[in-house]
Amino acid sequence: MENLVVYYSRSRNTETVAQEISKAVNGDTKKIELIKDGSFAGAAFKALLGLKGKIKSIDFNVKDYDNIFIGSPVWAGKSSTPINTFLSDIDLTGKNVFVFITQADSKTPYPVYESIAERVGSKGGKVIDSFFIQTDMKNPLTSTQAAKPISDWIDKNRAYLQ
Ligand SMILES: Cc1cc2nc3c(=O)[nH]c(=O)nc-3n(C[C@H](O)[C@H](O)[C@H](O)COP(=O)(O)O)c2cc1C
Numbered sequence: 765m766e767n768l769v770v771y772y773s774r775s776r777n778t779e780t781v782a783q784e785i786s787k788a789v790n791g792d793t794k795k796i797e798l799i800k801d802g803s804f805a806g807a808a809f810k811a812l813l814g815l816k817g818k819i820k821s822i823d824f825n826v827k828d829y830d831n832i833f834i835g836s837p838v839w840a841g842k843s844s845t846p847i848n849t850f851l852s853d854i855d856l857t858g859k860n861v862f863v864f865i866t867q868a869d870s871k872t873p874y875p876v877y878e879s880i881a882e883r884v885g886s887k888g889g890k891v892i893d894s895f896f897i898q899t900d901m902k903n904p905l906t907s908t909q910a911a912k913p914i915s916d917w918i919d920k921n922r923a924y925l926q
Contacts, residue, residue: 766791766829768828770796771835771847772795772850773837774804775904776904777817777904777905778866780906780907781866782795785835785889785914789831789912791831791833792829798819805915811839811845812839812841814848816849817844822853824926826856828885831925834862834864834884835847837866838865843880847880851884852883856884857887858889860890862895863891863894864903866893867898868899875904877891897913
């Protein structure tokens, strides 16, 4: 099985999670990047409206993979604008998709899972499972903090990943 871990991260928390997942599944890691980062308020406002951010061109093809891990921070209670763009542009026909999310709030971000799952489904993909980790806006998430919950999550889904 070929595994791809694709994510957006503004302050590296989601990136840390992506790197740990990638290690656990021996996957390729690809970062979605905005052409221009913009302000915190602007990012939150655009996300609240469900807008898409202008992203740099993508140098990979999801067709080369069986399992796609898609990661986003929560912005204003929604998915981040670069991930909105990715989900709108991509063809996920026949792909198993795993969603991972980081946010500062402690409650599970079900509405964000659901909105991502709906878009994955409309692009032909199937969401197998989701993962969430709470972060602290003042202290970056460390790989030590992330490692155990991620390895538990991956172990739970091992049957899909071999
Ligand atoms: C523009 C913006 C909006 C945010 N909105 C929320 C929010 O609505 N709820 C929440 O729990 N965290 C919110 N956060 C915190 C991030 O979700 C959290 O810090 C996340 O781990 C950041 O991931 P990153 O470091 O990969 O960018 C927001 C952060 C930013 C930058």
